[in-house]
Amino acid sequence: MSRMIDRLAESGSGCFVRCVGVSDRYLLDIEELDRRFEGEGYLRLNKLDTPTNSDELERLRKESEEFAESFEGERLLALYRESVSNINPSIETNLIISLLHWGKLLGSRTGGVLIYCGKTGYKEYLFCYLAYMKGWRVLVLMPEGEGKLSSVLAEKSELITLGMPYAVQIPDYVPPRPIAPPPVRQPAPQTYQRAPQYPQQTGDNRFSPVPREYRNGPRPNAPMRGDEGNIKVTIPPRERRSGPRPNAPMRGDEGNIKVKIPPRPSRKGSSNIPKQTFTASAPEDIPYETHSDIPPVENNFTPYPQKVRTTLPPSRKPSAQTTMERSVPTPINRSAPAPMNHGRQRELSSEEIARLAESVVMITVCNKFGDMVGSASGIVINADGYILTNHHVISKGSYFLVRFENDNTAYPVQIVKYNNVHDMALLKIQRRTKPLKLYRNMMQDLVRGQKVIAIGSPLGLFNTVSDGIISGFRVIDVTDMIQFTAPISHGSSGGALLNTYGEIIGMCTGGAKEGQNINLAVSCRIIEPFIMNFI
Structure with missing residues (x-):
């Protein structure tokens, strides 16, 4: 297996x-890429065409102004200005028009595989970087060498040298044809014989139908001629059973029948079993807001579907006379916390968890003027130096600075990737850091009532620590979220929600505008696949 195929297979998100350069199996490896990743969400492009239609150019020109002020547009223009000198607004507009035109190839997907094999200039390279920012796995093939690629753009991608530079003709990718469904067999047409038309009776002309053809001999089971009115049918007498019918009432007691139903024997260990739900349903239309100093985003709660779990009474010890008892499986009840199985790991005290605040940072958001x-x-x-935060934190800013506790240095931020659906973003700084562990125990679910600790910087108050419990599990749009009672405020977005072992079980995101201590965090089950390759 080649290095580029292995690299794509290892990267999950x-x-x-x-x-x-070119290896000995260069074209064979490209064919293997097509076979392994082909399907929906796979693109292999040998060239990128520029728009030529005048109507489309005018439409893209109008959209370019809005795109230039967006998060992606500002990032791409900043990289272009650092890489190319002597550019003017007209050149920047042409760049954005090309990116918008090529962006239609990506569609609305937030992930996929893009293989680009054509000429790689600044525009084409920035288009590939745009696909990477949207969560795609991007592979840029440069068989003849890197060319004039600036160091600023080269830092954004990983380099794999396959061999010596060599000009090679890469065949175009032909998507597989969809398999047509088997033809539906139509039933054979049925022909019906038309009923004979008999002459009609009109005026004084009478036409009689064709006489019926009689069979030879008498009809089966037909009476003899002359006996049609004297037919007698003899029914043999019913054979009576000997003795009375089973369960039949005695004569004279038909009106006084009484039926007694014996009581149903109760099953051992299953009487008086109370039923309760593990998740309380939430009322609809609760206004929701994010907890950062960026303008809030409107949303509504969508509760988990309600499930019913049962709680069994304490089991009894079998008596000496009991030969066999029916075993009852122990139910999972998220309303009552089960003992957490962490092996030899012990729970941390409040003071020990508070010391973990050195791994939670404060992010300063600045506009394009540096304010x-x-x-x-x-x-x-x-x-x-990889840092996890919310996407809504970086969506309204142009530059970002990271500050650590007991460190007066402000570190500039590089945006690695983001997911606007689940409101997550991954940043990187040039500094060695001490990470927090992610809760990854798939055998033990989080439970309602479990104690949690929130660490963040609400209202700019550096690394404030608060505690509470898990009060529910919600689904906001399509994102699994944890509802908790630990107090948070604006500026806490992107902060850590920890269990008593100091592990990340969620990322603080926001809460309800109306109400108290109704706060939400993105669940660790959503975070894990997003940062899988960085932990």
């Missing part, structure tokens, strides 16, 4: 790799 417009929080997940 997104990567940006440029492959320089501070808000602040939020972030969680360190990797020792190489």
